[in-house]
Amino acid sequence: MRHDHLITSKQLSRGDIETVLDRAAEIDADRAAVADRHAGKLLGLLFFEPSTRTKMSFETAMKRLGGDVVDMGSVESSSVKKGETLADTVRVIEGYTDALVLRHPKQGAATMASEFIDVPLLNAGDGAGHHPTQTLLDLYTIRENAGLDDLTIGIMGDLKYGRTVHSLAYALTNFDTSQHFISPESLQLPREVVYDLHQQQDAQIREHESLEEVLPSLDVLYVTRIQRERFPDEQEYQKVAGEYQIDSETLEAADDDLTVMHPLPRVDEIAPEIDETDHAAYFEQAHNGVPVRMALLDLLLSDAEGQGGETDE
Amino acid sequence: MSDDHDHHDGNADHELRVSKIQDGTVIDHVHGGQALNVLAILGIDGSEGEEVSIGMNVPSDRLARKDIVKVEGRELSQDEVDVLSLIAPDATINIVREYEVIEKHRVERPDVVEGVLSCPNRGCITTGDEPVTSRFEVLEDGVRCAYCETIVRDEIASLIETN
Ligand SMILES: [Zn+2]
Numbered sequence: 001m002r003h004d005h006l007i008t009s010k011q012l013s014r015g016d017i018e019t020v021l022d023r024a025a026e027i028d029a030d031r032a033a034v035a036d037r038h039a040g041k042l043l044g045l046l047f048f049e050p051s052t053r054t055k056m057s058f059e060t061a062m063k064r065l066g067g068d069v070v071d072m073g074s075v076e077s078s079s080v081k082k083g084e085t086l087a088d089t090v091r092v093i094e095g096y097t098d099a100l101v102l103r104h105p106k107q108g109a110a111t112m113a114s115e116f117i118d119v120p121l122l123n124a125g126d127g128a129g130h131h132p133t134q135t136l137l138d139l140y141t142i143r144e145n146a147g148l149d150d151l152t153i154g155i156m157g158d159l160k161y162g163r164t165v166h167s168l169a170y171a172l173t174n175f176d177t178s179q180h181f182i183s184p185e186s187l188q189l190p191r192e193v194v195y196d197l198h199q200q201q202d203a204q205i206r207e208h209e210s211l212e213e214v215l216p217s218l219d220v221l222y223v224t225r226i227q228r229e230r231f232p233d234e235q236e237y238q239k240v241a242g243e244y245q246i247d248s249e250t251l252e253a254a255d256d257d258l259t260v261m262h263p264l265p266r267v268d269e270i271a272p273e274i275d276e277t278d279h280a281a282y283f284e285q286a287h288n289g290v291p292v293r294m295a296l297l298d299l300l301l302s303d304a305e306g307q308g309g310e311t312d313e
Numbered sequence: 314m315s316d317d318h319d320h321h322d323g324n325a326d327h328e329l330r331v332s333k334i335q336d337g338t339v340i341d342h343v344h345g346g347q348a349l350n351v352l353a354i355l356g357i358d359g360s361e362g363e364e365v366s367i368g369m370n371v372p373s374d375r376l377a378r379k380d381i382v383k384v385e386g387r388e389l390s391q392d393e394v395d396v397l398s399l400i401a402p403d404a405t406i407n408i409v410r411e412y413e414v415i416e417k418h419r420v421e422r423p424d425v426v427e428g429v430l431s432c433p434n435r436g437c438i439t440t441g442d443e444p445v446t447s448r449f450e451v452l453e454d455g456v457r458c459a460y461c462e463t464i465v466r467d468e469i470a471s472l473i474e475t476n
Contacts, residue, residue, distance in 0.1 A: 085443050106438040108460025112445050127436045129461060192464050 004303075005114040005121040006296065008130040009167040010196070014174040021140050023295035024288070031064060034294065038301050039066035044097035046072045046089065047124070048104045053264070053286070054124050054134070058101050061293035067301075070096060087116050094119050099300055102126075120300040128161050134263055135167040137292040138222070141285040145259040146219040149176040154214055156182040157224035157244055157269065159189045164263045165224055166193045169205075173197060178204035180214045184240045187226065211244070215253050221246070222261045223269050247271035251279060261285050332366055338389045339407040339414075340382040340397065345370045348380035350400050350470040354429060355384075355393055363387060376403065395423035399430075399456065400470045422451050430456065430465075430472040437461035447474070 006012075027034055043062040047055050059069050072093070086109060093100060094117040102110050103124040110123035110130070125131045142148060153172065159165050159181050166189075172179055179197075181189055188207060189197075197203050208214055215221070226244060231237035245268060246260065262270055262282040274280050343351055348367045357363055364385035373379035388408050389397075397404055398420035408416040428446045432439050439447050439460050448459040455466035465472060 083442075085441075086438070087444050104438070105436075106441065107434065107436050107462070108438040108458065111460050112438045112443060115445075126438075127461075192462060195464065 004118075004300075005110075005123075006132050006300070007110045007114060007121070007123045009132040009135040009171040010130075012132070012136075012171060012174070017136065017139060017171060017174060020136055020292065020295050020299065021143055023299060024136075024140055024291040027294050027298070028291040031291075034065055034298065036066040037298060038062070038098075041065075041067040041098045041301055042096065043067060043069045043297065044072070044093045044100045045069050046093060046100060046102045046104075048075050048086075048102075048109075049125070050074070051103050051125065054103065054289075055101075057289035058122075058124065058133075058293055058297075060290050061297055064290065065294055065297060065301075067098075067297075086113055090117050090121075099297065120303075122296065122300070125163060128163055129166075131163045131167050132171075133289075133293055133296060134164045135171045136296065137285065137288045138164070138168050138261065138263070139171060140288050140292050141261060141281055142220055142259070144284075144288075145281050146257070148172075151175065151177040151219050152180070152217050153177055153220040153222060154180045154182055154211065154218045155222045155224070156211060158187045158226045158230065159183045159224070160187045161227070161230065162224045165189075165222075168222065169193065169197055170200075173200040173203045179206070180218070181205065181207045182211050182214065182244070183207075183209070184226075184243070185209060186240075187230065211250070212253070215250075215258075216255065218254065218258055220259045220261060221254070222263075223266075224263065225265075225267055225269055241268075245269055245271070246274060248273050248277070251277075254279070332383075333412060334364075334366070334383045334385045334409055335412055336410050337364075337383065337385040337387050337408075339409060340384075340389075340401070341379070341405045341407060342373065342376060342403045343380040343382060343401040344376060344403065345378035345380055347400050347470065348382050350473060351380070351382050351397060351404075353470075353473045354396055354400060355389070357384060357387075392423075394418075394420050396426050396429050398422045399426065399451065400473075425450055425459070426456065429474060430469065431474045432458045432461060432463060433465060433472060434458065434461045434463040437463065 045055055062069050090113045099120040101122045101124050102113055104126050107127035107129040109126040114121045123130055123132055155165055169179060197205050223246060226241050228237050258279050259281045260279040264282055264286050340351055348369050357365060359365060366383040368381040370378045371381055394406050404420045406418050407414045425448060427448045430449050431447055437458060437460055439445050449456040450459055455464050456469060457464045
């Protein structure tokens with residue numbers, strides 16, 4: 001990849017995405033071949049917000065490449081608690097490591113942090129902003145199950161606050177896809193995201209309040225969680241949440257080949273009875289985090305090395 | 314500006330309201346009510362001893378009502394002029410030396426403004442204690458934070474950093 005940092009899925013071209021996904025497929029097919037590839041390298045994990053899953057997936061990926069991780073630990077136990085700025089933290093940890101992974105509650109945190117450091121930085125979520133590595137594993141899963149061109153995808157749930165949704169929507173505009181966004185009115189895509197999507201030529205985007213009208217035409221249904229705390233009162237939440245839950249009855253109207261995805265954890269958006277059907281791809285999706293992050297780390301770390309005169313390819 | 318009253322050597326009425334300056338900058342055709350924001354965006358608050366005259370809601374053929382800001386002893390840089398375009402897109406800048414207008418130009422919208430506006434998004438990394446200068450991309454109809462990507466279309470003047 002040409003990039004030193006991965007901050008947002010907007011920076012990824014179709015070629016970039018294919019490079020990562022192809023590499024992930026290679027790695028997935030033969031993990032032993034890369035087992036020592038980055039021996040001696042260290043990845044810094046800076047998680048200013050708890051995320052066991054994303055963190056463990058990066059940790060696994062780095063260790064499977066023969067490297068290791070250093071972990072800032074929880075915010076409570078670190079110097080951040082004493083008021084150290086993010087800019088200072090990344091400049092210090094940069095000196096220990098070959099690449100950094102950052103999760104931070106503030107939007108734009110990864111962009112800012114990348115301006116202070118030279119080692120590659122991977123954005124693992126910045127507030128309501130971006131989550132590009134999630135997007136890449138989503139795309140990998142979609143490609144495996146339905147292909148990325150000539151694709152009709154429904155993205156449903158909390159589209160307003162869901163950074164994974166925004167990242168995915170941007171990335172999908174690189175492909176021949178039509179995107180249907182399904183949500184309660186109060187959780188529609190932010191106007192800024194719609195603005196960006198419409199900036200993309202040929203982006204086919206439609207918004208709906210009901211799943212019914214689009215379900216039969218979908219190849220993929222990407223479900224996200226509607227969070228209780230977004231609603232002023234419990235009753236409002238119950239009214240809305242129920243409409244956006246998937247069970248086998250809902251899926252009767254769907255194509256047999258429909259792939260159902262969810263960036264987990266789920267609460268009750270997808271009934272457990274779906275887990276055993278051919279529709280369910282969400283556990284596979286979660287597992288894909290490892291080969292995709294291995295591919296990304298491999299590309300970034302090999303690039304960084306290449307600049308120093310060593311060759312990898 | 315044949316389409317407008319010229320306040321330097323024309324209409325004596327207006328001349329009385331906003332006095333001539335010897336050397337400095339006259340910012341004309343500011344939309345009515347924006348004069349104080351123009352000063353804010355330029356960081357002029359009089360504390361440096363600058364001599365500033367302001368005409369507010371002066372009749373104008375072109376804008377119906379316009380503001381005029383005259384700053385004695387200071388010639389604006391192109392950067393400052395560009396930033397003015399965000400709140401005064403129709404402004405004309407007159408550089409005055411020895412009571413004569415020696416240069417006159419319109420503002421142009423820059424691609425980016427740095428360190429001028431503060432982000433209204435409280436979840437934005439630039440609103441904390443980080444050592445970062447705010448940066449906004451200028452869109453056709455607004456500005457957009459380069460960090461959190463929030464778009465602001467109205468009330469840009471209210472984002473002017475005051476410090
Ligand atoms: Zn911002």
